């Protein structure tokens with residue numbers, strides 16, 4: 001049975017899409033660039049980062065939704081770059097860059113949207129809870145070695161009972177897809193540095209999930225400890241010694 005074709009309007013232009021397609025996919029067919037952080041074509045949509053927001057509905061009754069999770073429906077009116085969308089997206093980027101200042105991916109997105117200062121207190125977290133690693137482990141690696149745990153401020157990603165998981169095959173997929181692990185800020189050598197706070201961060205994921213691989217290029221500076229200790233700058237850390 002072939003999928004039903006429906007009519008929508010994207011930034012004032014009429015277009016036909018398949019029913020059930022999400023708004024982000026429809027925008028990409030039109031060549032419209034919508035930034036994403038927690039979305040990957042090979043994984044299910046999760047809607048965590050809200051970076052892909054668009055405005056939908058008629059002019060007098062609009063609402064903002066995440067395009068990666070919102071399905072196209074007959075007659076849907078979508079605006080991808082309205083003032084409301086751009087202002088909200090910039091604020092989201094400010095929040096993201098403050099929560100995870102060590103992520104080069106987020107810093108680049110912030111810079112591309114003209115975010116050069118942030119009004120919020122930096123948290124220096126290494127994880128923005130986008131859930132890409134969890135979905136990668138479950139849906140692509142069929143392992144389910146990690147998942148969300150805790151609620152509210154205690155929410156985090158970990159292994160069952162916070163212990164080394166027998167299900168983990170050490171494939172490195174979680175770190176490969178992580179916007180914080182896969183692309184860390186290069187500190188003062190970065191092209192678009194907002195701050196250099198990242199130099200004070202330790203790669204917590206490497207410490208928690210030891211025997212994993214680091215995907216950073218050699219000498220990235222990420223592994224500089226406050227006391228001046230260096231982790232092996234080989235680009236592939238197969239074993240990390242932690243202090244007793």
Ligand code: FES
Pocket residue numbers: 035036037038039046047048049050051052053066067068069
């Ligand atoms: S990419 Fe859509 S919510 Fe993160």
